[in-house]
Amino acid sequence: MSVHVLETATSVLLRDPTASLGEVAKAAGVGRTTLHKRFPTRSDLIHALATEALDLVDAAISSVDTGSDTAIEQLVAKLVPLGPRVEFLLRFPNLRDDERLSMRLTVMDQPVIDLISRLQGTRLRADLPAWWIAQTLYAGVYSAWEGIAAGRLAPLDAPGLVLTTFYQGVSHVGAADRS
Amino acid sequence: MSVHVLETATSVLLRDPTASLGEVAKAAGVGRTTLHKRFPTRSDLIHALATEALDLVDAAISSVDTGSDTAIEQLVAKLVPLGPRVEFLLRFPNLRDDERLSMRLTVMDQPVIDLISRLQGTRLRADLPAWWIAQTLYAGVYSAWEGIAAGRLAPLDAPGLVLTTFYQGVSHVGAADRS
DNA sequence: ACCGTTGTGAACATGAGTGTTCACGTCCTC
DNA sequence: GAGGACGTGAACACTCATGTTCACAACGGT
Structure with missing residues (x-):
């Protein structure tokens, strides 16, 4: 319970x-x-919620085989269902006031950054900062969760939508766009 | 003042x-x-902040020439500097409790949706829901603002980064990825 | 049947935020 | 220089979340 x-x-x-x-x-x-x-105390509750969220996200991240070809696919599939927990970590800015939580927050996505850095040049563009790519990935995951919560998106459609947007963007194929 | x-x-x-x-x-x-x-009262303050944010975002959106080829580029350039205001509208969920604000929030991005719908098939992929593309755009803008606020991103680099990611995704050119 | 555990509502004291008022400055205008 | 407009700090009463305690009920194991 x-x-x-x-x-x-x-x-x-x-x-x-x-x-x-x-x-x-x-x-x-x-x-x-x-x-x-x-x-x-109230802080204890908040702290517990943050800790649990961190545990879940950590577990999700470390459960992916970073050597696999489908590492990012695995990651997305694991992260999307964690929507509210991720949202909690993002929307409670003062979590950083706690020393321990702050450290975990900053260290949390290091494996993701590493994975992305390693993939840059092969599967991923090398002309973008790794943190930006990670951020883009998170943003996609979060947007997907939001869509699910709002009933606009079927849970099973989410990972595919996130991944295709993440990889290929939204340009119509055949149009060579520039920024 | x-x-x-x-x-x-x-x-x-x-x-x-x-x-x-x-x-x-x-x-x-x-x-x-x-x-x-x-x-x-406190509610009055919150209400005023939300109203001002809505005004600014509305102004930004309606200031772009939706007929222009660079409509989306204009939009991004206008929205990125509004970072905190957009964040405020996103992070105060109970704004929807107010009838008037709620309506403005739901109507706000209709022009953007319309613009995107119109561009789907020419410049934008038609196999994605318009709301998802809009969401992706917003997410990019917000991520960029976050990067600026954290000092990881130069304000002048932001629009370009958002747009290239938005349009082309993060795949390395030459790799034909699939979801 | 007994007793420790666990969950519960009721009640209380306390502290903090809030809304409100008032008297005092300062600045600008006429 | 009189008078209004505006900003300010001090002080007050009030509400409400909070932390805390206590007595009671339900349950499970011995």
Whole structure:
């Protein structure tokens, strides 16, 4: 059940970052006292949510075989379902106030950067900064999750959409565009 | 000066959505009383920030000549500098609670969707939903702003980076990738 | 049947943010 | 120089989230 509480809390706090602990507890179907017993203070709760999100994202990233040809495909497939957790990490800027969390946040996507750097020159363009490519990938994943949450996108269509846009852009084939 | 207050308030509230009005006032270099005189309640302030952001984005969008060949280029160039305002509209989900704001938010990017729809088949791929292309464009703009804010990207490089990624993706030329 | 664990609501004290008022400066205008 | 407009800090009462405690109910294992 603990897991469900964290999940609900994440979505509630994403919908309204100023939501009271009472609202969070009610949404999770649990008493405020119970919530307080598990997370003595509001910061503790936020911290726990961030830690869990980081754990999940870390697990997703390290579960991909970075040597495989389909490494990026695996990554996207793993990240899209984590939508709300990724969103949480992005939308709570003051997570960086915590030393430990801040470090994990900065280190988190190093494997992704490394993977991209290694692929630049073969599968990926070498004239773009690696961090930009990573950012583009994340943005695609996040946009896809948003589309799913809004009901505009079928979950099964998401990875394909992200990947084709990521790789090929949105230009009509045959038109040689320039910036 | 009013403009500067709104700008500062936006950045403060983005950094910490729970920031007190006192902090906002201090950051803007005005007394809390003065702030209160202009915006009697916290909601009024938020509402004013959202309205101003919407005005700026609206102005940016409607300032581009949608008939021009460089419509999208113009759009990107106009949107990137609006970074914080766009971020504000994205990161305050409960703006939708206000009837008027909600309507403006949903109507806002209709011209962009229309422009994209019109370009699909000529310059833009027709096998992707128009909303997805728009989303991809926004995501690129936002990522660019983020890069600028973090000091990783020179403001002048931003539009080019966004556009080349948007149009062509990140695939190395010569590699025929598939999703 | 007993007892530890766990979840719960009720109640309370406290602190912080908020809305409001007031009296005091400063600047500009007439 | 009188008077209004505007910004300001100090002070106040009020609300509300929060942290904390306590007594009670449900459950499971021994």
